[in-house]
Amino acid sequence: MNCQSLLSNIGFECMSLDAETLRIWSPFSYGADGEHVGVYVEKRGSRVYVTDNAEALMHASAMGIKITDRRVDAVRRAASAVNISRSGVISTTVDGSQMHEGVVAVLNAALAVGHFETAWAPRVRAESFTKVVGDILETELRERLLRDVQVTGASGHQLELPFAIQGKVELIYLQPVAAEDDRVNWTNVYSGFGKMTDLKNAGAESGTRVVVLEDAPGDPEMSKAVSLLAMSATVVQFPKLRQWVQRHAA
Numbered sequence: 001m002n003c004q005s006l007l008s009n010i011g012f013e014c015m016s017l018d019a020e021t022l023r024i025w026s027p028f029s030y031g032a033d034g035e036h037v038g039v040y041v042e043k044r045g046s047r048v049y050v051t052d053n054a055e056a057l058m059h060a061s062a063m064g065i066k067i068t069d070r071r072v073d074a075v076r077r078a079a080s081a082v083n084i085s086r087s088g089v090i091s092t093t094v095d096g097s098q099m100h101e102g103v104v105a106v107l108n109a110a111l112a113v114g115h116f117e118t119a120w121a122p123r124v125r126a127e128s129f130t131k132v133v134g135d136i137l138e139t140e141l142r143e144r145l146l147r148d149v150q151v152t153g154a155s156g157h158q159l160e161l162p163f164a165i166q167g168k169v170e171l172i173y174l175q176p177v178a179a180e181d182d183r184v185n186w187t188n189v190y191s192g193f194g195k196m197t198d199l200k201n202a203g204a205e206s207g208t209r210v211v212v213l214e215d216a217p218g219d220p221e222m223s224k225a226v227s228l229l230a231m232s233a234t235v236v237q238f239p240k241l242r243q244w245v246q247r248h249a250a
Contacts, residue, residue, distance in 0.1 A: 172210060
């Protein structure tokens with residue numbers, strides 16, 4: 001097995017690691033950092049083992065993405081022609097005559113991880129805003145503040161909310177909605193609206209559904225965001241959060 005015979009058919013860069021193993025780099029990259037997607041091809045008798053050596057999911061992890069079983073399962077569904085181990089190794093074993101098909105299958109799975117990275121990437125601004133909101137709530141509420149709360153919506157889905165407040169009778173569910181570069185982030189707005197609508201349809205009382213909206217005073221879309229969110233929940237603009245807690249939840 002040598003690079004020349006393989007390159008004559010698929011045209012990727014290749015290097016022989018030893019007599020039985022090749023390292024192949026594709027022209028495709030995982031994401032914005034430009035790192036190229038590659039695989040290892042190892043001859044094992046009449047069969048060929050092709051693997052990415054866990055590089056795709058390790059790249060995602062290096063980007064700050066938490067690799068969960070659910071996310072690995074998503075890659076499995078997107079690339080059913082390969083195996084994905086619990087440690088994140090993408091691989092397949094094929095007959096020697098199907099080496100090219102094996103390389104393509106593993107590359108496609110690795111590329112799927114690259115595409116998922118965009119959706120999986122941590123929302124740094126949203127996480128930062130959520131932390132600030134949590135700090136204020138904890139200062140005011142102490143042990144009455146609950147974190148990482150799950151509740152079933154009318155859709156039957158488990159909704160995950162970062163905060164809930166233990167009220168006198170029932171929980172008050174609270175979802176921060178972060179802005180972006182001092183503008184309304186409509187993705188966050190629609191996400192918050194969807195969660196609260198699901199809770200509303202499940203019978204949660206109006207006073208138990210709250211969104212904390214990060215202020216974007218220079219954005220003319222701000223009033224539209226408030227109006228939309230108000231259809232599903234009480235809207236508390238962030239500068240008034242402490243005051244709202246002291247009046248309504250303390």
